[in-house]
Amino acid sequence: MKLTEEQIKEIKDQQSQQNLTKRVTAPQLEKILYDALPILDHGFIRVIDYMGDDTSIVQSARVSYGKGTKKVSTDSGLIKYLMRHWHSTPFEMCEIKYHVKLPIFIARQWIRHRTANVNEYSARYSILDKEFYLPEPQYLAAQSQSNRQGRGEILEGDQAKKVLELLKNDAEQTYNNYETMLNERYDGSTIDKNGVGLARELARMNLTLNTYTQWYWKTDLLNLMNFLRLRADSHAQYEIRAYADAMLDTVKKWVPITYEAFMDYRVGGTEVSAKGKNIIQKLIKGEKVSIDDSGLSKREWNELMEAFDLKDKLI
Amino acid sequence: MKLTEEQIKEIKDQQSQQNLTKRVTAPQLEKILYDALPILDHGFIRVIDYMGDDTSIVQSARVSYGKGTKKVSTDSGLIKYLMRHWHSTPFEMCEIKYHVKLPIFIARQWIRHRTANVNEYSARYSILDKEFYLPEPQYLAAQSQSNRQGRGEILEGDQAKKVLELLKNDAEQTYNNYETMLNERYDGSTIDKNGVGLARELARMNLTLNTYTQWYWKTDLLNLMNFLRLRADSHAQYEIRAYADAMLDTVKKWVPITYEAFMDYRVGGTEVSAKGKNIIQKLIKGEKVSIDDSGLSKREWNELMEAFDLKDKLI
């Protein structure tokens, strides 16, 4: 990731602020506020603003439950209780805003989470930067044979090289033709002073999906955790996971108690169906279990056994 | 409005905070942060937290429109432009959180705005305070004859007095019986040491709708303006308007440029239908207009004439 002079100056200006406030602050998060944390080859995330911390969750829960929460002696105990029992509204009381630079095909996956506020750079108004995502060799994987939306083996040297060349050449060629159609280069200079440029809202359609875009993305902590649970999961596409992992780290700095409860109950936890519970109960009692009378499909059976690390039960 | 010792202490503690932050701050709003601004007889609003200010709106608009916004010379010009053209997402980049104490029948009106985060005091867990809304005499109005959801003349002395007595007596009696059923007083003391209290989740059903409740209510600036546009309007019920007016004032302290644009384009503005535009154009040209060939209903005609203060055209 390379920032422009202008971006570096903007970040420095923002970070040089020292304002007094009566609001609660999150000291660990303040330390990295505005920093551009690099993701993939040209992307980044920056925490731009936030509201609330762990105590805000406790505060609103205590408003809801009134004197009823006094028994719970600690903030940590209360937050764990709320997480375990899927209480949602207290976690909505914290808000965070990110500035994200990301490839368009990842932006399209990301935007499916509809409960956030978004301002995206508009290619109707302005020219997109000349930056494309090109995966590092270790992430160039073959199509998985067993999972239609997964990756399999890493591609071998020659094929990987060829793929990267195709991606690079096509991105550059389509970007060059984008400039040609616009009659304007990415740095704002005109190509042909007597020429006329195609409307930006049309020219952009020639760009490839690995072109980088950027946006401001603001959400509350509950919906952020819903996003991270799906996108930091091992089944998520690597490229969005890279963003989710970095965001997880900002959550840890922002609301450390909530982060820990989230990792225990959501990220590290599992769900068991009614039928699955039967099997687990039998296993605990030392009874024999078999898929035949379990009511589970083969796939479901294996998912259950994997969740509890019972490798010898896989079929 | 009377605060308990405990509440006064909590507010003082919150206000004594002096934290350093790199986030933007809104100095006028900081001055009243956590203050309990009295509304009606026992209600209040308190600003508990906020995120962003006028510059945050400008910042996110500039991300969207990139170099395209450089032409607009001032923040104020850009915010006015965004407001006039119903741009929505930049205004979503600011967030505010209120602590509100309000009568239940107003809470029921308020909650219809679904785009906010809410934590309400739970009467399943805890006992509600012994506080009811009793209107001041000048707000005790008769049913409007012309508008099914409006108020007419102020009630005269005797009837007003009688109404107030009924409201007061019924609220007190039902609250007393609420305590009797709970076998517990509002201050937590037990009534009959050998008795058993009805479940709180049941006993609450005996309370009247003017009982006060409280909640934390958090929303972004766009949705707050949508709320205020409807609820600070002269057609809104007085009791919710009292809250909306106080909140309008906090918006002024928080984002003064946006506030001004909002008052000009939304609160003070009007809408004109396609048919209405025809009439206005004729009036400007000095042509005769008549409801007969206008396509407007009588009601619609009068609404148009009132919007432009053309009282001689009312029919």
Place this chain on the structure above:
Amino acid sequence: MKLTEEQIKEIKDQQSQQNLTKRVTAPQLEKILYDALPILDHGFIRVIDYMGDDTSIVQSARVSYGKGTKKVSTDSGLIKYLMRHWHSTPFEMCEIKYHVKLPIFIARQWIRHRTANVNEYSARYSILDKEFYLPEPQYLAAQSQSNRQGRGEILEGDQAKKVLELLKNDAEQTYNNYETMLNERYDGSTIDKNGVGLARELARMNLTLNTYTQWYWKTDLLNLMNFLRLRADSHAQYEIRAYADAMLDTVKKWVPITYEAFMDYRVGGTEVSAKGKNIIQKLIKGEKVSIDDSGLSKREWNELMEAFDLKDKLI
């Protein structure tokens, strides 16, 4: 539940429709369309309209996953897969609309689910019916001692009788005074022909929270299941559970395959935290477990043991 002549006629008219459509239909649900299914003493739910059925979920999943779903041989297998892996959008493709009559204190709990469309009867415009919820004796329970938001033992005869009398008398008295203030009876007749009625938007504040209201409530299947998961749960307040149970039954008639998957994976299932998984794995292996080195609180430990019906492990 007693319906007025007018209501009975309206339902008959609606049910006598026989329209031809090219849309998919849910035959079992059509059979009870518009029926007023009685809930509590005066409440009901009626299914007023719906969109889609089980095949609509499959159809939209197949659009998303294209040729990728062809391998899954059956609709049922696909729906179970989607439910198990928390796919959300296919379930949003079905929509249902209910007409519900319910006590106000339950309406206040219900409305916290913000993702539905609601039109509630407005007591600013019109006079509320003279109907209050009075629990049947077997639902008049004492406050739970162990759970601040739960019920304990059923009240004994005398106390139950007294509670019911208080509830009944207070509801009737406050309603009578509501009429007095309005100068109008619930049937629309005027009380004092020379008198003036208080504005309806004010008079309503004298009503108790067990007064019945009604609304149209429309939601998609995903959000309906989120609602039912919480509200048909044994920890939900009985009065809202009565509605949720009846709605569960309409889901069964509407989308029977989805209903079955929902009961297995959500209603009958459980979640296990990362720490909980460790305990379960040890139990399966026959190893000793103890709360001391589990990282679980006592409460959490017991919740885990209860989920798997390990009563001898409760502490």
Place this chain on the structure above:
Amino acid sequence: MKLTEEQIKEIKDQQSQQNLTKRVTAPQLEKILYDALPILDHGFIRVIDYMGDDTSIVQSARVSYGKGTKKVSTDSGLIKYLMRHWHSTPFEMCEIKYHVKLPIFIARQWIRHRTANVNEYSARYSILDKEFYLPEPQYLAAQSQSNRQGRGEILEGDQAKKVLELLKNDAEQTYNNYETMLNERYDGSTIDKNGVGLARELARMNLTLNTYTQWYWKTDLLNLMNFLRLRADSHAQYEIRAYADAMLDTVKKWVPITYEAFMDYRVGGTEVSAKGKNIIQKLIKGEKVSIDDSGLSKREWNELMEAFDLKDKLI
């Protein structure tokens, strides 16, 4: 637009359904149900399902306002009243579902409307069709000089030809390389039987933004009108307007009374700010007006004059 054999058969099957229902139906909409209405060169919209009609809006309004709506004699009068006064919830009681095929750069604009349910074809699972949007010559416009997000003059023959060639060649080349990387052709045939294909979730990044995608898009009537108001507007990009115009036509067939009110009050109407009202009032009175003491910017002044077709007042 060319449909595959398979698609034509699916549409015929869907249209051959003749189901009996007690739900309300919209006869004009039934006539075009499932039809693929062609948009742009390869796109379409199809109405797949709907819920409710004009009477559903009236029905839910009458529930809200109870006896209060009896005075309004006609459904049409009530719907116009609701539209004029920005009542929102009654219009949420109708729901519609579209199947849309559209270029990716338009899909990205469209998805910014977050209040709909969406299932998009997933290029992680499946291979995208070999179809790209190539504008017809009359829509190949130069960048507007006055409006950063608008179009100016139509490009002249030679330049238009060159632009079209670039778009076509780049789309084809990048698609061919997409196939090469996948080791699979769009028809599912393998290219090199001994080769290994790149993961679909990666290969897709090489496609250009004019590649077509498709989705199911479901929304309520209120949010549909919000979408159409912005996207059928003359300032919207032509390519999305083409979809919005076709959808407007389906609204007309579905809820004809609401459609008419929408065209009058929203699409054909205008807003006037507080300052603008002053100017209009002066104009009606025949007084002189000037921008200097109006408080309006030059841009705002011209927008006002254009809204009322006062071309001689433009400056």
